[in-house]
Amino acid sequence: MSSNIVHAPGLTPSALPGLDGEDKNPFLVALGERVRSLRARRGMTRKAVAIAADVSERHLANLEYGIGNASILVLLQVAGALQCSLAELIGDITTSTPEWLMLRELLDGRDEATLRRVRVAVGDVLGMGGDGSRERGGSAAQRSPRVALIGLRGAGKSTLGQMLADDLGYPFVELSREIEKFAGCSISEIQALYGQNAYRRYERRAVEEAIQIYPEAVIATPGGLVSDAATFNLLLEHCTTVWLQADAEDHMKRVRAQGDLRPMAASREAMEDLQRILAGRAAFYSKAEFRLDTSAQALEQTFRALRQMVRAGLQIPG
Numbered sequence: 001m002s003s004n005i006v007h008a009p010g011l012t013p014s015a016l017p018g019l020d021g022e023d024k025n026p027f028l029v030a031l032g033e034r035v036r037s038l039r040a041r042r043g044m045t046r047k048a049v050a051i052a053a054d055v056s057e058r059h060l061a062n063l064e065y066g067i068g069n070a071s072i073l074v075l076l077q078v079a080g081a082l083q084c085s086l087a088e089l090i091g092d093i094t095t096s097t098p099e100w101l102m103l104r105e106l107l108d109g110r111d112e113a114t115l116r117r118v119r120v121a122v123g124d125v126l127g128m129g130g131d132g133s134r135e136r137g138g139s140a141a142q143r144s145p146r147v148a149l150i151g152l153r154g155a156g157k158s159t160l161g162q163m164l165a166d167d168l169g170y171p172f173v174e175l176s177r178e179i180e181k182f183a184g185c186s187i188s189e190i191q192a193l194y195g196q197n198a199y200r201r202y203e204r205r206a207v208e209e210a211i212q213i214y215p216e217a218v219i220a221t222p223g224g225l226v227s228d229a230a231t232f233n234l235l236l237e238h239c240t241t242v243w244l245q246a247d248a249e250d251h252m253k254r255v256r257a258q259g260d261l262r263p264m265a266a267s268r269e270a271m272e273d274l275q276r277i278l279a280g281r282a283a284f285y286s287k288a289e290f291r292l293d294t295s296a297q298a299l300e301q302t303f304r305a306l307r308q309m310v311r312a313g314l315q316i317p318g
């Protein structure tokens with residue numbers, strides 16, 4: 001702690017109960033350290049911060065020494081007093097070093113189009129540009145003949161993907177099957193036995209391998225892939241992506257027809273959950289270069305529309 005931090009009388013660490021105890025929660029201790037170091041960076045006394053945050057000095061001292069469990073609203077007030085974001089107080093990775101912080105500052109408040117340009121430029125700097133055809137202007141000649149279908153469960157990725165692969169004479173890659181091969185068990189077993197983080201690692205590896213092995217392919221991706229920004233980024237950079245959209249009702253109907261209710265467990269709120277998932281993911285799915293509404297027409301017509309869209313996009317006659 002910097003020497004310009006003044007402890008109020010009676011509020012020094014030694015005067016507080018339980019300060020030397022080993023039973024303090026490590027997260028609360030780290031949070032307290034961050035508060036102290038932010039306060040030091042601002043050169044503010046504890047009293048000044050307490051006044052600005054409208055909390056008692058004792059409350060602030062407890063927070064700084066990892067005692068008690070301050071409410072989120074108190075943390076918000078303290079963040080306001082320290083002129084930092086709540087994320088910085090909580091210890092978000094993007095606030096952990098000056099470079100991260102400066103990057104955040106530069107990007108703060110930018111519109112989506114600007115952020116996309118920055119993301120692409122960062123990918124280039126880091127050597128992750130890949131084909132990046134879409135991002136570099138998206139001319140048909142530059143697009144990758146590795147076509148990835150994305151969308152929520154029941155969108156038609158497997159059905160239309162296989163049809164498209166047969167039509168183009170490309171290999172069809174069902175990423176979920178590749179993941180199961182790596183893991184030696186089913187997707188649900190991976191998730192139940194090893195957890196979501198392990199599943200995401202397998203998913204990432206499956207995308208990396210598919211990109212490495214197949215210069216041309218139609219890839220059906222797992223619906224939840226967009227939840228992992230790094231994996232989704234990889235896909236966007238190295239594939240021509242198509243978002244297969246459908247109405248929530250169709251997603252539900254199709255998935256149910258296949259006898260599988262994940263992630264829409266049979267409950268009263270199932271449709272609401274599905275709509276929330278769809279709404280939450282739409283902003284990510286919409287990063288795909290092409291999109292096709294599979295609810296608008298029957299399967300055969302939808303396939304013809306997809307075929308035409310992809311052939312035109314890749315400049316393949318037929």
Ligand SMILES: Nc1ncnc2c1ncn2[C@@H]1O[C@H](COP(=O)(O)OP(=O)(O)OP(=O)(O)O)[C@@H](O)[C@H]1O
Pocket residue numbers: 151152153154155156157158159160220222223254294295296297298299300302
């Ligand atoms: N217009 C349409 N477009 C696509 N699929 C349709 C259409 N109409 C009906 N279907 C049916 O909807 C189902 C789509 O299921 P499919 O397994 O292909 O979806 P998916 O996106 O691969 O789902 P998951 O994420 O669960 O793997 C198929 O049974 C297909 O026949």
Ligand SMILES: O=C(O)C1=C[C@@H](O)[C@@H](O)[C@H](O)C1
Pocket residue numbers: 152153176187221222223224225262263
């Ligand atoms: O939509 C989802 O959340 C998921 C779909 C599956 O393909 C898998 O990605 C996983 O089971 C999660």
Ligand SMILES: [Mg+2]
Pocket residue numbers: 157158159220
């Ligand atoms: Mg499928």
